[in-house]
Amino acid sequence: MNIEDYAIRLSQYRTQEGYTFDCQTISGEVDVLQVEMNEFECFPVFLTKTNNQILCIVYLWSEDEIKTDKRVEMLEMMLDTSISIPLSAYARVGNRFVIYGALSVSSSLDKVVEEIVTLNENAIDVITAMEDFLK
Amino acid sequence: MNILKKIMTAIRGGSRELGEAIIDSQGARIFEQEIEDAKEGLKNAKHDLTQVMAKEMQASRKIDILQKDIEKNESFINDALEKNEEALALEIAGKVSELEADKSMQVEAQRSYASHIAKLKGLMEKAERQLKDYERQLTMVKTTENVRKATATITDNFGTTNSTLLSAKESLERIKQKQQDFDDRNLAAEKLDNETNGKNLSDKMKDAGIGDKESGAQAVLARLKAKQKT
Known part of the structure; x- marks a missing residue:
């Protein structure tokens, strides 16, 4: 499945909890799909594909949003908590901190949906918990 | 070649074009060529x-056939010896020896x-491992570049649509x-739902003459009284 296929199939998907998805493809050097959950006010999840992985990314905050004196503490806290967060891990891309999940390209759509929903719930939890480190 | 180490060097150097910094286009071609060669x-x-494997099976089949042939001829030798045909037995023994x-x-x-x-199976397993490793390392480069x-x-898109990525807070x-x-x-909505449903229900009950017990009893009484009069 390419990015357009995901856009079509995700738009028609409805989870058992009744969540539906709003998809928007962003074309560029690499195709990206922006996915938002309709019933759950949340962060956009950006989905991109490589040869063997599907990456689902939520952008959390950038370096300039971090309180300078709390930066090291924040980084350590992120390392310490990363493994506790279901299906997702932290990373930094350029100067942006992200939370992401990587799936095999052979994953079913159900798994991709599970990742998107979990990523959203995780992102809200992470920002709420890490609020004190941010300006 | 440890790709992760190269990625780290490129990040330390603050390289924008990570993929290219790690392996230039020629290097990537060489890498892909190595994968092709391994395949x-x-x-x-x-x-x-x-x-x-086919030859090995043929050989083992031939061994079975020869073994049966040997056993058959050995029994012929026994037969010949029983009949005191020493010369014939010797001739058959020659065949058995062949x-x-x-x-x-x-x-x-x-x-x-x-x-x-x-040996070939060992070589194949080694090649498989090598191939998996090349592919995993190439995945690292490509994923880094892709992200x-x-x-x-994404940033360009937010730039052109005049919206910005909001801060986390x-x-x-x-x-x-x-x-x-x-x-x-x-x-x-729930409250409204309850109210309207409640109203509808009492209306319906009223229409059906249900719920208002007093008026119901009075109606029965009135009906019976009316019956007595007739």
Whole structure:
């Protein structure tokens, strides 16, 4: 499945909890799909594909949003908590901190949906918990 | 080649074009060529393996046939000896000795094929491991590059649509607000639902003459009284 296929199939998907998805493809050097959950006010999840992985990314905050004196503490806290967060891990891309999940390209759509929903719930939890480190 | 180490060096150097910094286009081609070579080697090894395995099976079949032939002729020798045909027995024994020489040659061949098979299988496993490793390392480079490019695409998109990526705190505020709105709306809808449903129900009951017990009893009384009068 390419990015357009995901856009079509995700738009028609409805989870058992009744969540539906709003998809928007962003074309560029690499195709990206922006996915938002309709019933759950949340962060956009950006989905991109490589040869063997599907990456689902939520952008959390950038370096300039971090309180300078709390930066090291924040980084350590992120390392310490990363493994506790279901299906997702932290990373930094350029100067942006992200939370992401990587799936095999052979994953079913159900798994991709599970990742998107979990990523959203995780992102809200992470920002709420890490609020004190941010300006 | 440890790709992760190269990625780290590139990040330390603050390189924008990570993929290119790690392996230039020529390097990437060499890397992809190595993968192709490994795949080709694997294909050839598989082909060789099937041939050698076929030969090994042929040899073991021949051994079985020769063994049966030997046993058959040995019984002929016994028959000849019982009939005191010493000369004939000796002649058959000559044939058996030829068959045995033939058999030991086949056994030798089979042994050599078997060791060849083991060697080829070992080579194939080694090539598979190498291939998996090349592919994993190439994945690292490509993923690093892809995420960079995807981020650039997303940032460009926000730039052109005149919207910006909100800061985390702003986003959180917005989300909390919207969730509160959503909850409030749900609560209001539920309340409204209860009220309208409640009203409808009592209306329906009234229409059906259910619920108002007093008027019901009075109606019965009135009906009975009316019956008595007649």
